[in-house]
Amino acid sequence: MPRHLDFNHPALQQLLRWEQNGVVARTQLCELGATDQDIARMIRRRELHPVEPGVYVVHNGALDRAQREWVAVLACAPAALSHDSATPGLAPGQVHVVIAATRTVRPMASVVVHRSRHLDTRVEWNQRPPRVRPVHATIDVVEDRIRDGDVAGAYAALARATQTRQVWPRVLREAVEERARMVRRDLVTAMIDDIESGADSxxxxxxxxxxxxxxxxxxxxxxxxxxxxxxxxxxxxxxxxxxxxxxxxxxxxxxxxxxxxxxxxxxxxxxxxxxxxxxxxxxxxxxxxxxxxxxxxxxxxxxxxxxxxxxxxxxxx
Known part of the structure; x- marks a missing residue:
């Protein structure tokens, strides 16, 4: 690793341009060999722009959806996209992330933070950015909608997810069965049955x-x-x-x-x-x-x- 890191270093450009949509965390810069002086220089030259403590983007304009997701995940790290942000077919205005049940993080505008004891088994850490597996994210959304009294919204989310062919009734049932506690398990199971029968909305x-x-x-x-x-x-x-x-x-x-x-x-x-x-x-x-x-x-x-x-x-x- 170099003792000092320049903005145009190939490893940093690979991370910014091909892996993280122009978003990077201070910890990642340090892992690449950057010093505090290197980071300050990049900010001074307007090569990086702080958006959250310890998180930077390569421009000072409005963030697109992918960049907002990366900012949220890196600012809350270790964290992963979850719920509406990880359910196929949904495009939420807010970014949903999940962190370990024992952690707390600083609140951020338009970011909803959830907590879970099941990160190890439900998160795909190799995804870019990391995200809860689609089947579990879908069940999480359905549970939240039912908990809020929005049964129609729960079914709509379930239908949209299955229509993407990234989740299937069989794997949804398996995810329901492996959960020790659920909101209205009987209702969720009935919804999955209706989806499988062809009721697509x-x-x-x-x-x-x-x-x-x-x-x-x-x-x-x-x-x-x-x-x-x-x-x-x-x-x-x-x-x-x-x-x-x-x-x-x-x-x-x-x-x-x-x-x-x-x-x-x-x-x-x-x-x-x-x-x-x-x-x-x-x-x-x-x-x-x-x-x-x-x-x-x-x-x-x-x-x-x-x-x-x-x-x-x-x-x-």
Whole structure:
């Protein structure tokens, strides 16, 4: 190691440009051979800019998301990204990090610090930056949402994570089983079951629970592949024996003319290819009036051969 460290030293440039998005900690500079005078010189020359005690970046502008994550992890070191910051599919405004249960750190703006006794088994220290394994981060987020009373938010986070294909229902169940203590283990397990059945959103799960299951409708096939339009699409709920398709219609995916045209094109193609009737159900039809929605669907299914029996749910008038 050199006795003094220049900003352009290859080892420092490798760390800054290729490994840590332009962020470095004083401890790392010292490990490379820097003295206090070297660090002071780099700051004086505006090669490094302090952002937190003992943490520097290579510019004085706004930090991007990756840089904010590195700053938080290095300022709290040893630490790792966790919760929303380590769950696939989530992009939080705040940075979430986890440290050992026995430690305390200085508060930082827009950084949420969690504590855990399981860093050794749940953190991937070789990641850049270190992060909690995706499956454990996902369960942590789901638990936090449920603890706050936001069951829909918990399911939405779970659905987004699984849609990235970085976590799977099987490994989620294993993570749940290995935890000695959990918030609403039964609910989390039921959510994982619903994800595995193909209910890929809060609206789709609402339809599954409040309309289909609660009223004894036949069990639909979920996320069934179709090429009726000439390219691969997926049918949300298909009552194949009766030629009925149900599409939970969330606004996030249907607020543009292009999206509505694509839906209409698919509905028409399914009718032409399968002679299938497509029924679109909205948030209000599922969550505000599930009993009436189930009743109307039962009539449609009965006209196409379903003989029941359906049933009344506790909410039915």
């Amino acid at each position: 809060v609206l789709e799960r609402g339809y599954l629970q409040l309309v289909e299951r609660a009223h004894g409708l036949p069990r639909g096939k979920r996320q069934q592949s179709s090429r009726s339009t000439g390219r691969r699409t997926y049918i949300d709920v298909h009552y194949e024996a009766y030629g009925v398709i149900v599409e939970p219609d969330g606004r996030a995916f249907h607020d543009s003319p292009e999206a509505r045209n694509a839906d209409a094109r698919r509905d028409l193609a399914e009718r032409a290819v399968r002679d299938a009737v497509t029924v679109r159900v909205t948030h209000a039809l599922v969550f505000d009036e599930p009993c009436a929605t189930a009743g109307r669907l039962a009539v449609i299914l009965a006209r196409r051969g379903w003989t029941g029996p359906g049933k009344r749910c506790p909410r039915c008038p």
